[in-house]
Amino acid sequence: MDKILRLLGLKKDRFLGIATAKRRYDLPLDRNAGNKFVKILVGLMTVLLMLSLSGAFALSGLAERWSSGLEGKASVEIPAKDINGILLPQEDIKTATQKIALMLEDDKTIETVTVLSEAEIIALISPWLGDDIDTQTTPFPGIISLTFYKQADINKAALITNIQHIAPQARLDTHESWLNDVLRLTNSLRFAAYVIVLVIGLTTIVAIAGAVRARLSAYKEDLELLHLMGAQDNYIARQLQRHTMILALQGSFLGFVFGLILLGIMAWLLSSKDLTLIPEFTLDGGQKIILFLIPIIISVMAMGTARLTVLRTLKQLP
Amino acid sequence: MIKFEHVGLRYGIGPEVLSDINLTLEPGAFRFLSGASGAGKTSLMSLLYLGRKPTRGLMTIFGKNVGQQSRKQLSLMRQNIGVVFQDYRLLNHMSAFDNVALPLRIQGQSEVEIKKNVEELLDWVDLGEYKNALPSTLSGGQQQRISIARAVITRPRLLLADEPTGNLDDNIGFRLMTLFDQLHKMGTTVIIASHNVALMDKFDHDRLILDKGKLSVHQPTSWIAEKMSGIFH
Structure with missing residues (x-):
């Protein structure tokens, strides 16, 4: 229990700065003002990493759900006006809709054909025209929803020709144009999120290297003395890397808890039933494991950085 | 040599x-x-x-x-190689005992051996009762003796x-x-x-x-x- 408390920074490490058989610290590493800096830095970087990675994961999920939701789907609209802009009788539109539906059902690339009922069309247009639509006076288009077979070889041009042979004003919408735009935007944002993750990682490495270098400079004479006594580079590096790892674990644990709270708040805000376009903020198992591994990854990164910095600095000694 | x-x-x-x-x-x-x-x-x-x-x-x-x-x-x-520096160069955050023990610890000797040898040598240089004292609390002569004890504790080939x-x-x-x-x-x-x-x-x-x-x-x-x-x- 003592070990865990010490590791979490809730209890002072009585071994720091004291040489013992098992845990050697020949430098007074516990008495350095830079310790708090490393903890706070790592804590903040952990929060930022968690947020940016979660953002990247959420954007991946969003793009996937949008594309898989609309992939292989299309809709046929039979407008209420003909190609000359003349309003057609509602009966003509219904007849044309039925004919097109029958033609589509015979197409071997199409799996399902669903003619939308009047009520369904009203539900679709009510956000723009309101709920009290007069069905007698308002001209309604005919809408058919299609699902293609997976990996079907769709001849879009032939399909449009066949549809417009029945109703020249009819349109086939495969959602490609706007879906591609949305996916391009989402992928750009996701790329930006991963770049931010990379930048945060590099910033952490640079800042920790700077902190370790400052510490080495503060203990320059003591380091030289250890070196002259025959301490090998590894011996000295081990002490600083272990100390940095402990500080990083303490900082990243606190950052992780704070990050979890923030993500919880975000998930709660995005879980509202009113949001229809943006899917719910959820992470799959693998993504959760990566988030949980952040404190360990960042601590190992800090340890490695400390080790390399110490070894590079010691190389300057004869 | x-x-x-x-x-x-x-x-x-x-x-x-x-x-x-x-x-x-x-x-x-x-x-x-x-x-x-x-x-x-x-x-x-x-x-x-x-x-x-x-x-x-x-x-x-x-x-x-x-x-x-x-x-x-x-x-x-x-x-x-054991070295006695003119300015002693003791580690100020360590006790007299730990300063003298440092070369042995760097060599990886056992704590039992270290305790025995360091205490014996500290007694020999009349600093047995100051083994837990920090260098900053000791006189120049006492610090010099710690420095000498640290240099000879490993029985170096060159002093x-x-x-x-x-x-x-x-x-x-x-x-x-x-x-x-x-x-x-x-x-x-x-x-x-x-x-x-x-x-x-x-x-x-x-x-x-x-x-x-x-x-x-x-x-x-x-x-x-x-x-x-x-x-x-």
Whole structure:
């Protein structure tokens, strides 16, 4: 229990700065003002990493759900006006809709054909025209929803020709144009999120290297003395890397808890039933494991950085 | 065991502070190193404790060419060299015990052995009751004794001491010189940089004299004779 408390920074490490058989610290590493800096830095970087990675994961999920939701789907609209802009009788539109539906059902690339009922069309247009639509006076288009077979070889041009042979004003919408735009935007944002993750990682490495270098400079004479006594580079590096790892674990644990709270708040805000376009903020198992591994990854990164910095600095000694 | 052949040392692009040093010391030799201030004693000592590399010449310590050793091998060689620095260079955050124990811990000795040896040596230098004291709470003489204890605790093959008795009274100074003499009789090569002629005269060892970066060897009697002749001139 003592070990865990010490590791979490809730209890002072009585071994720091004291040489013992098992845990050697020949430098007074516990008495350095830079310790708090490393903890706070790592804590903040952990929060930022968690947020940016979660953002990247959420954007991946969003793009996937949008594309898989609309992939292989299309809709046929039979407008209420003909190609000359003349309003057609509602009966003509219904007849044309039925004919097109029958033609589509015979197409071997199409799996399902669903003619939308009047009520369904009203539900679709009510956000723009309101709920009290007069069905007698308002001209309604005919809408058919299609699902293609997976990996079907769709001849879009032939399909449009066949549809417009029945109703020249009819349109086939495969959602490609706007879906591609949305996916391009989402992928750009996701790329930006991963770049931010990379930048945060590099910033952490640079800042920790700077902190370790400052510490080495503060203990320059003591380091030289250890070196002259025959301490090998590894011996000295081990002490600083272990100390940095402990500080990083303490900082990243606190950052992780704070990050979890923030993500919880975000998930709660995005879980509202009113949001229809943006899917719910959820992470799959693998993504959760990566988030949980952040404190360990960042601590190992800090340890490695400390080790390399110490070894590079010691190389300057004869 | 220690051999310098035409060794020179300069700092940066400055003039040579040591030039054309030739020196051969057999295992177990005992030498005093003397010279005026600025003659290059500290520079020669730093070459000997492998704190610097010569800018020219061939330097062999423990029979190994220093220039051809890897970093790891140099570290292992340093573990066999005990150094008493003029300014003690103790680690101020560590107790007297931990300071003396440090070279043994670097060598990876067991804590049981360390406790036994360190306490014994601290008692011998009259600091047994100060083993838990921090250096900053001790006098200059006490710090010097800790520094000496730290240098000899590993029974090094080469012991280098820069003015080791500077802050000690004659009695304890003589006692520590006797310790160095005993180590030398056990096979340790000892080189002591000192200005204390009276102390050097009590021991019949050759003297290395540095003058403006040049080294010469004098027998104790010839040294006295030179001094005497200098006085009569």
